[in-house]
Amino acid sequence: MFTLLAVHYDDCIPGWNTVREAIPYHVIVLMVEGTATYTINGVTHRVEAGDLLVIPKGTVRAGSNTEAPHRKYTVLFNLIDDANADAQLLLPSHFMRMKISNYEYVLKRFSRLFQERWEGKPYHESICLGILIELLGVAKREPISPAVEPIKFYLARKIHLELQTHYRESIQISELAKLIGRSPNYTIAMFKKALGMTPIEYVHQLRVQEASSLLLESTMSVTEISDYLGFYDTSHFYRVFKKMMKESPSAYITNRKGC
Known part of the structure; x- marks a missing residue:
């Protein structure tokens, strides 16, 4: 199956960059906040909050900050048995970048993976492997699921930040709708599609x-x-x-x- 090599949480690292190299492992990344630049096999990608990347082993990759430091989770892993058909199905043959529709859930899974790896409690290896397999499954399924349009993700992110700031206050859907210039029903449906739950x-x-x-x-x-x-x-x-x-x-x- 897979062996987990490292799990990182980059928390606004000044001057962050990775050298250009053919990476000797697979990488899965969730951008949490800010932006970064990745060059993948000579093509430059501006990666934003909510983007999930899967970078296969052997990809020529480089990365750096853009305007300011960012926050992201990065998981490094390898395949133990190349003949394992089930594991091979979870690995993409090429670089993948996508907006995650159920972002909050995926964020929690990355956070749990990081916590389990860092704490190192009994059976953490099995728990970490299970989470990694789940995340790879999400990445493979996402492109064939209904996509969240960029404008909807932008509007959902706007509400998301508002709720993070004012979650102890009384929440009125009508006020959230005004914030993005949409109807209350649209606001609820759009937020749920993007984040997998209603604002409340x-x-x-x-x-x-x-x-x-x-x-x-x-x-x-x-x-x-x-x-x-x-x-x-x-x-x-x-x-x-x-x-x-x-x-x-x-x-x-x-x-x-x-x-």
């Missing part, structure tokens, strides 16, 4: 992510966390948290603190 579901995801940290690392009560994160009331917070985490806030604390 994304806000809940952000709130629950922060709640998970606050429950374990702060002295705030469940009611205080609920109010702080902008939920209607504590019971609403409980319902949303349990739906996403598959356990209640109190069970979440008990299972992780062992108390």
